[in-house]
Amino acid sequence: MNERERARLMDAVLDGEATPSEARELDRLLAIDPAARTEFEQLKKVFDALREVPQAFPPEGLVAAVLANIPQNLVLHGTRNQLSSRSRVLGSVRKEARGTSPGKSVKGPPVHQPGPFLREWNMNESNGSSRRRNVWVGSSIAIAAALVALAYTIDFPPGAQNAVGTIVPAQRFKAAQPAMDDVKAVGQSGSQSVPLQAGSAANAATNNAVVSGTTNAVTSGTTNAVDNASTNAVVNASTNAVVNGTTNAVNAGATNAVGNASMNAVGNASTNAVANGTTNAINSSVSNASTNAVSNSASNATTNAINGSSNNAVRQ
């Protein structure tokens, strides 16, 4: 028995894998060979030391991490080779890639996908089809939103007829103020309405009427414009917000029927309600302020002119 065979025999005995005859043979050898005994003792120390090497403890969260990544709906079919298609594919690929020994495995790229918890792997399994579908859905939503916005832009221009009853506080104080030239008192429009008589009450009445009418018209017009603008702004803004919000929500919900109806309805309702309410309120405020100012100034001027004329006539 050469040195190598002797060492192999010692290994087998220390591993507990030697046959009885092999064990007896080693005993005989150790009894007659001091060098073999020394070698065996050294080898035994290595085995003993290996047995004492402490093993690492896994991190505390390992079990929880493993269990968290096991699908809740994992179903075993109870029959071999009847796993899901994914597992069958993985299994077959692994078998093909596995070499005959750990160090001689087939070269090439990674042969299978590890679980979704691996740090280095992106386990997003979304495919091209689902991405394309998302693009189409997104595009449809964007187009629908643009159409709705365009429709409301066209339906609610800052025109007078559509702006009746709508307002906004932001510009109510910028409404055109009635100027002297804009105020047409009855007496000022011509001699036909209030005939002037020199030195008479009519003259004074006319003068007072003009002055008072102008002053009152401006004051009343401004006041009424502001009041009406504020009131209309609040009422119309709220009304339009609700109406437009609801309409847009319904439209958006119908358009985005592919599973996103609820989310888009809420989003579009809020957005459109605010946007349209603000726009309409601004437009209506400007128009109503102007309209009311002119209307009120004319009306008040007339009333004041008559009152002033009557008062002057009575005094005189």
Next chain:
Amino acid sequence: MDDDADRALVERFRNGDREAFTDLVVRYQRPIYNAACWVLRSVEDAQDVAQIVFMRVAERLDEYDGQHKFFSWIYRIAVNESLNLQRRHGREEALDDDVDIADGDHANPESQLSQAQLSRRIRGAIMSLSTNDRVVLSLRHFSECSYEEIAQILDLDEKTVKSRLFEARHRLRGLLAELHQH
């Protein structure tokens, strides 16, 4: 490991008892984690592999043949997954750990070493060996697998296992002797 207990847990899990799978994870988390550590020499990689192994077990438990020992089956998955990850990282020959060289009595160094020092020295020496050596040594000495079990896990015949073990120990002893001389 008690193979009868393993089989009972496997059977329960196959019948839909998820608690049985939890028990399997608890039973095998440490040996699987250590097996991966010896191959990969990286705690983080070993943790990843341990999770992968249990995922594979859950997915492929129907493929387990009850004629064989469950721990051989799960160890085989662990070794293969570790080797796959090592190949992906391309650092098979890299060294994560420095071999601890302790001062001692050169005439009888091992008698002067504490058990902890000796363990650290052996661990460092093993870590400096090749992957093949680390795999067979760890399966034999740390997982306490028999030749037959190692052969099943590595898909080798027993003669090859004996030969690899012998060569690995020979290199380990040589490495330890070198350390003693420094």
